[in-house]
Amino acid sequence: MIKRNLLKGAAVFLSCCLVFTSAGCGKKSKTVTTESTTKAVTEQETKKNAGSEEQVTIAVKDSEGNTVEVAGIVETKDNGEKVVIIQDRDGNRTEIKADNYEESSSGTITITDETVSNEITEAAKEDKIPKADEVIPTKPSTDIADNGNNSNGGSSSGSGDNNNGNNNSNNSGNSGNSGNNGSSSSDNGSNSVPSEADTKPSTPNTPSHEHNWEPVYDYIPHEAVKEKVWVVDKAAWEEPVYKYFEVCNNCKPDSPNPCSRCRALGISKYEYDNADELDEHQYECTENGGGCMFSSTITKIVDYVHHDEEGHYETVTVSEAYNEQKLVGYKCSSCGETK
DSSP, rough: OOOHHHHHHHHHHHHHHHHHHHHHTTTOOOOHHHHHHHHHHHHHHHHHTTTTTEEEEEEEETTTSSSEEEEEEEEOOOOOOOOEEEEEETEEEEEEEEGGGEEOOTEOOOOOOHHHHHHHHHHHHOOOOOBTTOOOOOOOOOOOOOHHHHHHHHHHHHHHHHHHHHHHOOOGHHHHHHHHHHHHHHHHHTTSSSHHHHHHHOOOOOOOOOOOOOEEEEEEEEEEEEEEEEEEEOOOEEEEEEEEEEETTSTTTTTTSSSSHHHHHHHOOOOOOSSSHHHHHHHHHHTTTOOOOEEEEEEEEEEEEEEEEEEEEEEEEOOOOOEEEEEEEEETTTTOOOO
16 A cells, blocks of 8 residues: 555656646657556556465365464465465465465465365475464566655656756756756656566476386285194094803793793893803702703903094195285375475
8 A cells, every 4th residue: 555655656746746747848758647647557557466485374274183383375376366375384385276275364274175175294204294373485576666666757857846956047048958958857757657578477497297107015925824733634533342241041031941949030131241150040940840951152241441533733825925905105106205
């Protein structure tokens, strides 16, 4: 606002000087109105604002929802569009258009695009982007910061008048020269309005670059897992124990020639552990009129002996060795930047 008032004041002062100069010389000159001068200043002010930059605080959220604040720039383009620019410490710039951010009443810019937010937070973690409280360099500015030319123009005009006055007092015949000096002052005064070339900001010759992110993996080696296992050569088993018995065939329940005496006496035993016991039974029976005189031998399982399984231990591979792939980040295949 101060610059604009100064420019307007300089324009009015210059117009007055031109009118007085032309009147003093007695020469008809072209009238410069305040309205036209103000219009020129306003046009130059509009052109000056186009391309201007302003450092702001940029708020982004990382993948865990935490807010990270970094320093950024808001730039106004020639067509009036505002864009947010993130500049890293190497001077590389990333431009974010209006549909990917929101501006609060306090001036804080919040990035709404999730992909852009992730890129910025990753770069901020690696300290590649200035923090919110740091001052970052902006593009070279060509705004009219030095008004020395305008003041020189006014001084030149004034000195022209003084010179004309001196020349008139010393030599009235030199009025033609003073008229030339007046026109020269008028020309210098016109230079108080900066040209378009002086007010248009320069654009750094930085080629635009869109990152081509490729995944970067780390590999964690895992050794083979081996262990000893029991291999069965012979399963556990039960060994039968056999015993021989002497049998009285006449006392068997299914005997075709049963002994009526033994049946009458209720003698049901017909198996004997050895031949002597069998002979004693049959001898007594026949002596007392019985009919036990036939015998045979049988074999029966009377018990079992347990045997444990037999085998040996062998080393076997439970799982083979392998490399575990783990994602550690991303790298741009063009510029080599990582995130």
